[in-house]
Amino acid sequence: xxxxxxxxxxxxxxxxxxxxxxxxxxxxxxxxxxxxxxxxxxxxxxxxxxxxxxxxxxxxxxxxxxxxxxxxxxxxxxxxxxxxxxxxxxxxxxxxxxxxxxxxxxxxxxxxxxxxxxxxxxxxxxxxxxxxxxxxxxxxxxxxxxxxxxxxxxxxx
Numbered sequence: 001x002x003x004x005x006x007x008x009x010x011x012x013x014x015x016x017x018x019x020x021x022x023x024x025x026x027x028x029x030x031x032x033x034x035x036x037x038x039x040x041x042x043x044x045x046x047x048x049x050x051x052x053x054x055x056x057x058x059x060x061x062x063x064x065x066x067x068x069x070x071x072x073x074x075x076x077x078x079x080x081x082x083x084x085x086x087x088x089x090x091x092x093x094x095x096x097x098x099x100x101x102x103x104x105x106x107x108x109x110x111x112x113x114x115x116x117x118x119x120x121x122x123x124x125x126x127x128x129x130x131x132x133x134x135x136x137x138x139x140x141x142x143x144x145x146x147x148x149x150x151x152x153x154x155x156x157x
Contacts, residue, residue: 031138035087037097038138040080041067046146048074051106052081053116058090058097064116072109087135100130103143103153126153 032038041052052075053066067081075081090097103126106118129141145151 034136037085037133039083040140042142043079044144045077048077049105050109053104054101056101061091068112095135097133099133100128102128107147126151129153129155
């Protein structure tokens, strides 16, 4: 019975992790569907980074996700990353989402994990970015900075 419970817990963790980490590279011209929010994240950093983790709150529901390269290479310092969330994944019944995101840069490549827990010595926290997001819209965030002086994230128009 314990094995079955552990197997079910592992499947649930994988499913939730897949939803939380759902992000992909999509054409910059991508237009979100009516039930989606597209987040364009432009890296404008002084060096390449290992992982980009985002902890976010949508209408009081907390989630976590992240972006890394499957080939274990670093995210390029001028790369555009795109995250798409749909209405169901955000657990949001309305057209507007009270959204708050705190990014974490993991300065070296490490294997991603579903808990999004990484060594503090290679983790850089950015201040949160918050706004009222509307389904069917795209939003643009630029991340600037470096390992020594820190990083910032800004919502751009």
